[in-house]
Amino acid sequence: MWFATLLTSGAASFGRILIAGLLPNSVTIVFVWLLIRAHSFSGASDWNLPLPTDLKTDLVQVLFALLVITLLTVLVQPFQVRMIRLLEGYWEGWWLTARIAPVLVEYQTRKRETLAARINDLGDRIGELRDSAVETLQEQRKRQRYQARMAAARRRATVKLEQYPRPTEQDPQTPLLPTALGNALRTGETSAGERYGLNTLASWPRLYPLLSEKLATLQASARDSLDAAANFCVSFFVVALIAVVALADEPKAYWIPALAFSLCCLSYLGSVAAAVTFTTYLRVAYDLHRFDLVKALHHKLPDTPAEEYELFASLSEFFRAESADVIADGLVLDLLADRLYDHSAEPD
Template sequence: MSNVSQVAKESVTEIGRGVYIASLLPSATIVLSLYALIASHLYPWAKPIAQGGARPSTVSPGIASIVHTTTSAGPIGYVLLVLGIAVGAFLLRPFQVSVVQFLEGYWTGALLRGLPAALAIERHRRIWSVNDARRRASAAKAQSSEFEEVAAFAARAAAADRIKRRGIRVVARYPGQSAWILPTLLGNHLRRAETTAGERYGLKTVITYPRLRPHLSDPVDRAIAARLAVIDNSSMYFFIFGFEATVTGPLLARLDGWSLISPMFCALAGLCYRGARVAARAYGLALATAYDLHRFDMLKALHLRLPGNLEEERDANEELSRFLEEDPMSLLPPAAWDAYEHEGSEQSATEARSASQSGAPSGP
């Protein structure tokens, strides 16, 4: 079995039922909605379906037209509809990663990478800088002990505290540095998670997480995977509902109850995006938890000495991150690697010395 096939098999095994949610339902939603829109004859330019017989009549647009079109197609129509859903599931699956990357703000192409991306980034940088200043705000002290002055100071202190807490909440949505800000809020949530989880201990998250993941406990690993699955699925459904809002846009010209379909899809797309943002913040917490609990397991697997305090840990981890980030052939190992820490090595050395002194063989 090739490496690509092995990776695909392991991915499907890990996702499990999520494969059907991430692939089948989105494609079914698109195919069935497009079929329903065309068969309903609700578009302003569509003509009603004419029925023959003794008393010729027309089928009213909407559900009646969908039922009439479906029943008229017969078994062949059902087979084609099922095939359309299956083909849609096959074609949409590879685009899921691209959809998530687009919502994160990794825009490609000259049209998006230029002015739109610059304007979006500048907007988020302004929000970040304003709230970064707000979280440092403090009320002016009272000038005297008079009741009016003390009461005014209490009101100013309460207002400053509200502003400060709001600034802290907003800044917590963004990366630690303005240079890392992305065009979208979802991307900034994920960028913050990927630049703070291990960095608190001197470890670069993006570089060291592949070495950390094999040592995660099952609850932490499942929590991270579950939040990533929610982000992927929410992003995919955001794209689908946005597409549905676009294709149903012409129904606004009807000025009747069917005109509410497009705004409804817009609201659903907004809810999906909000859900992806909430999952992204929860993912950041889960990722930070992984480093809080299992970073020493990674160091033990690398046979490195465990640090004695936080300052020593940060210095050693920064050196380790630089070594893992660079080409190992062009960078000397960290100073902490001058001697490895093997589990049980001291006990084995003691037993060997005792055996040599007694004249007994030290091994087979």
């Protein structure tokens, strides 16, 4: 039994490493290896040179490439979160990007406002068509086709608008991020637990260990898809930059960096789609397991939504409190003094 569990766990871990690490990194390493073999950095490329010639030499080079890919994956893995945050648009730490960010945030703000206005306009036009009178069967069919097209356009605009964080009573001025990926993830980070009074960012690390096995698997799969798409985006972007440098004097090969940049954009769109799925499972986790967090903390389960919101609001304040602002010793007495514990589930 333990051996089967070990194999299953190992296969799952290797699958994540393969999809989110080895394959994206191999794109960059193999491309650079081909450019070096073709002498692209020192003149015109000779694409006959990368073809296999000597089995022994080629095998050594392949093994060396695999070693480099593995080392690169190990070295880059600790920076996975930072890379995702870079694609999200957390650019305050760099001089240039910190000045570009406000421009892109303004673009994202106007895009959200445009989508909201378009949804309202399409809704009004659909209502007008529904209430308008028609005289002939041909006019009725024409109206139905036009109404169906507008309803489809309204659904598409609604789906896009749902990828933006919405203002709440606690935070009416929810700031947007410069990128679509950042806004798609922030949508879940500002709504999953907040619907019940819980701060998502502060409570998620405590809720995640309590998830059911099936939901944890689905959530991890969505996260792996997000990481893989983001890593491929970065890899293809690096490939495009290297291709521009290596093939600058070969106009006939300009399709290579163009293709790499297109794949970079496609991977980025895939990361946004994966982020939408991830935030969906994030909300589901709070819907199904928020009371498991209450039980794990041995607090009394609330009887009404009002009690639930009050409990979670106080817990969020407790989770977010930092020792730099509040004395950590006895913090529970300051923030949770009026709470009653429940130890009924403990064995005698």
